[in-house]
Amino acid sequence: MTTREGGCLCGAVRYKVEGDPIVSGACYCRDCQYVAGGAAAYGSMYPAAAVTVTAGKTRTHKVIADSGAEVSREFCPRCGVHLISYNGNHPEFKSIKAGTLDDPSGFESQGSIWTASAQPWHRIETELPSAERNPDPGIWQPPA
Ligand SMILES: [Zn+2]
Structure with missing residues (x-):
């Protein structure tokens, strides 16, 4: 089984993730723009049990997203x-920010979500599927 490792910029927090992602993509929601520094957030979704923090301790920021869900x-x-x-609403899944992987080069986006919130200067990958808000099941979210 593939094991990928990653961590934060200062190295205090480290994690590992086992297996391959369920889905990967770019989120253009307004909240992700703040977190990503303006760009979309690139991430990969895994079963929550596949993600383990191996060093340090994270803090959690919760927000009610435009979808109404607590993120x-x-x-x-x-x-x-x-x-x-x-x-x-789906604590059984966790998403890893692509840029925090030790080797982000293998990341492959499968699509874009929340493009209705994208800025005029964002360049959405038009050759990939996209959804204006949360996607239809099968495009982005794992089958229910
Ligand atoms: Zn850090």
Whole structure:
């Protein structure tokens, strides 16, 4: 089984994730723009049990997203980098921010979500599926 490792910018928080992602993509929601520094957030969704924090301890910021769901984002309390996020309605899944992998080069986006919130200067990958808000099951979310 593939094991990928990653962590925050300062190295205080480390994690590992086992197996391959269920789905990967870019989220253009307004909240992700804040966290990503303006860009979309690139992430991969895994079964929650596949994700283990192996060093340090994250803090969690919770927000009610535009979808109405409570979204939690786990970040390093020392350097502030966001590593892991999950939807309170689907705690069985966790998403890893692609940029926090030790080797992000293997990330493959399968589509874009929340493009209705994208900025005029974002360049959405038009050759991939996209959804204006949360996607239809099968495009982005794992089957219910
Ligand atoms: Zn850190």
